[in-house]
Amino acid sequence: MITEQHTDPAAGTSTDARAGGIARLLAALLVLTGGLVHLQLYFDGYRNIPNANLGRSFVANGVASVLVAIALVLRRDAVVRLAGLGVAVGTLGAFALSRTDRGIFGLAERGLQPSPQAAIALFTELAAVALLAATFVPAIGSGRRVAAPAAIVASATMIAVAVVMTALWARGTDTPAAGAVTEDGAPADAAGVTIVDFAFGPDVLTAPVGSTVTWSNADGFAHAVASADNSFVSEPLDPGDSFQHTFDTAGSFAYICAIHPSMAGTVVVE
Ligand SMILES: [Cu+2]
Numbered sequence: 133m134i135t136e137q138h139t140d141p142a143a144g145t146s147t148d149a150r151a152g153g154i155a156r157l158l159a160a161l162l163v164l165t166g167g168l169v170h171l172q173l174y175f176d177g178y179r180n181i182p183n184a185n186l187g188r189s190f191v192a193n194g195v196a197s198v199l200v201a202i203a204l205v206l207r208r209d210a211v212v213r214l215a216g217l218g219v220a221v222g223t224l225g226a227f228a229l230s231r232t233d234r235g236i237f238g239l240a241e242r243g244l245q246p247s248p249q250a251a252i253a254l255f256t257e258l259a260a261v262a263l264l265a266a267t268f269v270p271a272i273g274s275g276r277r278v279a280a281p282a283a284i285v286a287s288a289t290m291i292a293v294a295v296v297m298t299a300l301w302a303r304g305t306d307t308p309a310a311g312a313v314t315e316d317g318a319p320a321d322a323a324g325v326t327i328v329d330f331a332f333g334p335d336v337l338t339a340p341v342g343s344t345v346t347w348s349n350a351d352g353f354a355h356a357v358a359s360a361d362n363s364f365v366s367e368p369l370d371p372g373d374s375f376q377h378t379f380d381t382a383g384s385f386a387y388i389c390a391i392h393p394s395m396a397g398t399v400v401v402e
Contacts, residue, residue, distance in 0.1 A: 153275030155263040156213070160204035162260040163216055164290055166223060167197020168297060169253045173246065175301035177352055180330035183238030183394035193223060198294045202287040204264075208274040213264050220260040227254060238394030242368060245391075246353050324348060325397060327355050327369070332389075332397035341382050341401055348374040356390035365390070 171194035179187040200219045203212045227250075229236040231243070244250040266272050278286070323339040325332050328350045339345055347357050349369040357366040357375055366375035368391065379385070379401040389395035 149273055149276035151275075152208070152267050152273035153278075155267050155272060156204050156208060156275045159213075159216055159220075159260045159263040159267075160201040160290075162256040162263070163197050163204065163219060164201035164294075166220070166253050166256040166260070167194040167201070168294065169249045169256070170194045170197070170223075171294070171298055172301050173249055175298065177330060178239075181238055181392055181394060182330065182396075186237035186239050186394075189226065189237055193219075193226075194294075194298075197223075198290060202290055205286040205290070206278060206283045208267075208277060210268075210274070213267050213274065217261060217264045220257040220264065223253065223257045224261070227257070235393060238392055240391055240393055242354075242391065245368070325399075326350050327389075330355075330389075330392060330395055332387075332395060335397045336400060337397070338400045338402060339379060342378070342380060343401075344376050344378040345399055346374050346376045354391060355395070357387055358390040359385055359387040361385070 170190045174187055174190040174194065178190050181187060196219050200212075200216045204216050226236055230239050230241050233240060235241075241250065244254070267274050323337065323343045323345045325334065325337055325345060325347045327333075327347060330351065330353070332347075337345065347366065347369070349355050349371055352371055354368045354370050356368045357364065357377075359365065363385065364377040364387070369375055379399060382401050385399045385401065387397055387399070
């Protein structure tokens with residue numbers, strides 16, 4: 133399948149083949165890392181983001197990245213390198229969109245949040261694009277074909293790493309988060325909203341006029357409280373941070389998370 137011992141004129145000189153092969157192997161590792169970051173974020177909490185398309189897109193990125201990384205190790209075909217470029221460029225495009233005000237799939241992150249995952253993904257995808265683009269430069273070339281035993285070991289290793297890490301992440305997030313959460317819609321004793329698993333709890337909080345409501349971020353990711361009418365807007369709340377607002381007038385106040393706009397809640401002031 134991939135072992136061809138005879139001379140291939142398209143492979144160029146052995147030096148060219150080596151440079152192209154190293155570029156392809158590094159690109160494979162970078163794409164794999166970027167995909168693992170997306171899988172980790174998914175299992176570590178992004179699967180709870182109310183817009184299900186966000187979670188699906190992270191899983192799709194992880195799976196596509198693992199497959200493309202394996203293909204890059206095994207094959208030097210232009211179509212495989214273009215697929216690698218496609219995954220990396222697509223990831224960078226989604227990254228850029230997620231940093232706009234509108235966001236993507238209910239996610240509007242800021243800068244290099246979450247840290248360090250955003251920085252890792254940004255670096256790996258940018259470097260992968262550069263390396264894969266370089267393999268199209270004739271002087272560098274597409275690299276040598278990989279011998280079957282090395283290819284089998286490399287792909288088995290990548291699959292094993294992805295499966296083991298996914299299993300660890302999936303197991304590690306089963307513990308329920310701390311924080312008393314009131315039944316939805318029931319009056320809370322203390323005027324408090326706990327943010328956990330990408331949700332405001334309770335999502336509808338009833339409080340008397342004049343009460344101060346505290347939002348506590350008990351999640352592993354930053355969130356921000358932003359009311360629909362702009363009457364209260366928090367700074368981004370890192371894990372452990374809280375935000376307070378005093379409600380002096382009766383009414384129903386809808387709010388969202390400014391970072392994950394599909395997270396929504398309401399304070400009913402009576
Ligand atoms: Cu949020």
